Amino acid sequence: MSGIIMDRRALLRGAGCAGLGLALGPHAARAALLPLRFVYADNVVPFSYADADGNATGLLKDDVDVVTSAAGYSQTTSLMPWGRAQATVRAGQADGFCTVPSADRAVYVQFCLQPVMTSDIGIWHRRDDDRFKAVGSLEELAAFSLGSYVGNGWATEHVGTIPTLAMVPDPVSVLKMLAAGRIDAFVHDELQMGYLARAAGLTGTLAYTPRPFLGQVVRTLAIRRSLPDCAAVVASLDAAILARRADLDALARRVRLGMA
Incomplete structure (x- = not known):
């Protein structure tokens, strides 16, 4: 089986x-x-x-x-x-x-x-936005409006000082902000966010692009x-x-x- x-x-x-x-x-x-x-x-x-x-x-x-x-x-x-x-x-x-x-x-x-x-870290973005395939560093990523949630240690360590970073209480709220166009991208692993995006009915709107420079969880x-x-x-x-x-x-x- x-x-x-x-x-x-x-x-x-x-x-x-x-x-x-x-x-x-x-x-x-x-x-x-x-x-x-x-x-x-x-x-x-x-x-x-x-x-x-x-x-x-x-x-x-x-x-x-x-x-x-x-x-x-x-x-x-x-x-x-x-x-x-x-x-x-x-x-x-x-x-x-x-x-x-x-x-x-x-x-x-x-x-x-x-x-x-082990789960790859990548960029969650709107499905009609293909700009993130070319992003190759945190410096390039900082040019976009990003979102994350309170308690996300990776975001605090790596992108916490970016002025455009929007913080909300939970990851599903970040996904909804992204789907609504209020932010450009959300950096996270594919395993957890993929599950939550499916549960929230957002897989038709959102896409995930792995980027090697972001590493793994x-x-x-x-x-x-x-x-x-x-x-x-x-x-x-x-x-x-x-x-x-x-x-x-x-x-x-x-x-x-x-x-x-």
Whole structure:
């Protein structure tokens, strides 16, 4: 059965059934005794958000289910604002999260070396505007009116000083501004914004153009350094990511198809 059409629950069940059967080394048996407490941002569709019963769901949670189950762990989940989620891990009140590696987070967590998902960063623009295929640098991009949303770390770091940058509370509002012609472009990855554009009915109006100079978004698991045997835990998770790469890629394809 193709991974694209495989039922999401079947993917997760398959990873769970593998459990300790994977050749993940001597840490796997020890890992089976230890549930890991993961925290997620509470409203980042399609990556992490609450389902109808208030439980954590989304692509990141599914990815962590696949990886932890394959490594012989279980995970418990909590949803909260992202700033508080990071503080909770830093304080040792939770064990990990799944996010973009950064130097400030690496002070208190150890990131897996293997990514659970990688997504190109590109330029979202109106479908009838073909100027962005020729843009080759941030300096050239700054000539356009840009939009972003509060909490977008990439925009804050790379285009935050551009005077024409319009900031709004959430990414869907940026997409709607773009569709209405109030801004020229929105720099973001294709995975999340493609899903949101489809959900908002904007794919007929908006287009995405990848530009190599913008790089990629890489997300992976991170475990607090204060957790006993942190390095061994991370090693077993890295092995599980490699072993379950096909399942992780299939989950990402489902999001790209709007099937999450």
